[in-house]
Amino acid sequence: MNTKYIDLIDQTYYFPQEEFNLDGEFLQFHGIPLNDLVEKYGSPLKFTYLPKISQNINLAKKWFASAIDKHGYKGKYHYCYCTKSSHFNHVLNEVLNNEVHIETSSAFDINIVEKLKKSGKIKNNTYVICNGFKREQYIENIGRLINEGHQNCIPIIDNYEELDLLSDVINDDFQVGIRIASEEEPKFEFYTSRLGIGYKNIVPFYENQIKDNDKVELKMLHFFINTGIRDNSYYWNELLKCLKVYVRLRKICPSLDSLNIGGGFPIKNSLAFDYDYQYMIDEIINQINIACKEADVPVPNIFTEFGSFTVGESGGAIYEILYQKQQNDREKWNMIDSSFITTLPDTWAINKRFILLPINRWKDEYERVLLGGLTCDSDDYYNSEQNMNAIYLPKFKRDRPLYIGFFNTGAYQETIGGFGGLQHCLIPQPKHILIDRDANGELTYELFSDQQTADDLLGILGYNGSEQASKKTKKKVTLDQE
Structure with missing residues (x-):
C-alpha cells in the first residue's frame, strides 16, 4: 500500500517538474536546497529567486518573436x-x-x-x-x-x-x-x-x-x-x-x-x-x-x-508546523509559525491558491490537514490545495520538525501585506532572502530584511518615543486656532 507523501505526489501529478525536484527526502526549487536554507536562516522566511524574473521575461520575448515571424x-x-x-x-x-x-x-x-x-x-x-x-x-x-x-x-x-x-x-x-x-x-x-x-x-x-x-x-x-x-x-x-x-x-x-x-x-x-x-x-x-x-x-x-508573470514565480515562503490541534473527529489543524493574513494576504483576501509542498519528510506517511495562522482571526487559515480540494502533508510528529513551502508568491504579497509596517495581531514580518547565481552559476544568498522585532513595531506605534514626549511641554491647539 502506497502511504508515503512522495507516493501521493507521484500518483497525482507528473513529478519531478522543471522547477521542483527531490534530493533524497528534501525538496529543491530551481536547484535551491530549501532545507539548507531553513537551517541557515530559520523559519519563517521569504525568498526571491532573481534569475526566474529574467527567465520569464525572455520566454515572453521569444514567444512574441516567434509569433511575429510566423x-x-x-x-x-x-x-x-x-x-x-x-x-x-x-x-x-x-x-x-x-x-x-x-x-x-x-x-x-x-x-x-x-x-x-x-x-x-x-x-x-x-x-x-x-x-x-x-x-x-x-x-x-x-x-x-x-x-x-x-x-x-x-x-x-x-x-x-x-x-x-x-x-x-x-x-x-x-x-x-x-x-x-x-x-x-x-x-x-x-x-x-x-x-x-x-x-x-x-x-x-x-x-x-x-x-x-x-x-x-x-x-x-x-x-x-x-x-x-x-x-x-x-x-x-x-x-x-x-x-x-x-x-x-x-x-x-x-x-x-x-x-x-x-x-x-x-x-x-x-x-x-x-x-x-x-x-x-x-x-x-x-x-x-x-x-x-x-x-x-x-x-x-x-x-x-x-506583472505577476514577470515576478510571481520568483517568490516563495517557508513556514514550520509548530503544533497540531485535533478540534473534532475529522479536522486536524496544523499551526504555522506565522500568519497567512500578513505574509500571503491574497490567500485571505481573494482566496488565491499557491503551490504548497513540504520541504522535508517526503518519505513519511501523509495525512489530511487544515493550516492555521498565528493570529486570533478566524479567517487566518489555508484549507485547500488547488485541484486536490484538500491539503495532504507528512504526518505531524513532535520530535520531527516539518517545514512547508508556498511557491510562486512573488507578486503583490509584500505590498498588500504592508512590508515594513504593522502586521495583524503584531505578528512579525519574516526575514527575506535574495537568491541569485554568480558568473559560474553558483547560488548566492543575501539577507534583504531581517524579521521584525518588538522595537520595530513599538516604534511605528509611537511607544518608543513616549518617555521623551512626556518630558516636553505640549501645546494643544484647535482647528480654528490653526
Whole structure:
C-alpha cells in the first residue's frame, strides 16, 4: 500500500517538474536546497529567486518573436513590467537587465523612475507607460519627468479631465494613450470597468479633445482585461471589440501606432497547471493581423504589461508546523509559525491558491490537514490545495520538525501585506532572502530584511518615543486656532 507523501505526489501529478525536484527526502526549487536554507536562516522566511524574473521575461520575448515571424507581422513588440506587482529595487534591477520597459500606477512610481534614471537603469528611450487614475501629485510627477526630457513617457488617459490637467503642467508637445473601459465578465458585480473610457466614447473623445490639439498626439490605445489573457469567449470577444475601436481611430488618427494589450498571463498555481502561452500569443497576433488587413490599416506595435508573470514565480515562503490541534473527529489543524493574513494576504483576501509542498519528510506517511495562522482571526487559515480540494502533508510528529513551502508568491504579497509596517495581531514580518547565481552559476544568498522585532513595531506605534514626549511641554491647539 502506497502511504508515503512522495507516493501521493507521484500518483497525482507528473513529478519531478522543471522547477521542483527531490534530493533524497528534501525538496529543491530551481536547484535551491530549501532545507539548507531553513537551517541557515530559520523559519519563517521569504525568498526571491532573481534569475526566474529574467527567465520569464525572455520566454515572453521569444514567444512574441516567434509569433511575429510566423504571421509576417509588421509591428514591433515591447515588453513592459508593471511596477505595482513588486516595487523593490532588487526586482527592478533584475527586470531592467533585460531591455524592457515599465508601466506605472501612481505618483511615487515616478520617483522610482527618477532614481533608476540616475543610476542608469532607465534610459531616455525606455517607455514609461503611466496608468491609473491621476490626481495632482501623479500629474505633477509625470509633467516633471516629461519636462526633464523623457519623451517616451506616455500617460494613459483614464478620464475626460486628465488631458487638461496634463497640458497645464507639461511645457512642450507630448504623447498620450487612451484606456478602454472594457466590459467585465458576467460573474462580476458590475458591468464595466471603472478604469478608462467606454468603447463608444473613445472616438468622440479623440475628435473633441485631441484631434485639433496641436500640443497632444495620440500614440496608443490601451486594452486591459482584469482576469488576464485567457482562452475563453469573453477574452476573444473583448479583444475583437478593442480592435474595432483601433481600426476606426487609426483611419482618422495617423499618429496612433501602438496597441497595449494589458492584462497579464497566468502563472503556475498548481503542479497540474497547463497553459499554452505560445498558442495564445500566436492567436492574438493573428487576430490583430486579420482585423487590420480587413480594415486596410497598418498593424500596431504591440505593448504588453506583465506583472505577476514577470515576478510571481520568483517568490516563495517557508513556514514550520509548530503544533497540531485535533478540534473534532475529522479536522486536524496544523499551526504555522506565522500568519497567512500578513505574509500571503491574497490567500485571505481573494482566496488565491499557491503551490504548497513540504520541504522535508517526503518519505513519511501523509495525512489530511487544515493550516492555521498565528493570529486570533478566524479567517487566518489555508484549507485547500488547488485541484486536490484538500491539503495532504507528512504526518505531524513532535520530535520531527516539518517545514512547508508556498511557491510562486512573488507578486503583490509584500505590498498588500504592508512590508515594513504593522502586521495583524503584531505578528512579525519574516526575514527575506535574495537568491541569485554568480558568473559560474553558483547560488548566492543575501539577507534583504531581517524579521521584525518588538522595537520595530513599538516604534511605528509611537511607544518608543513616549518617555521623551512626556518630558516636553505640549501645546494643544484647535482647528480654528490653526
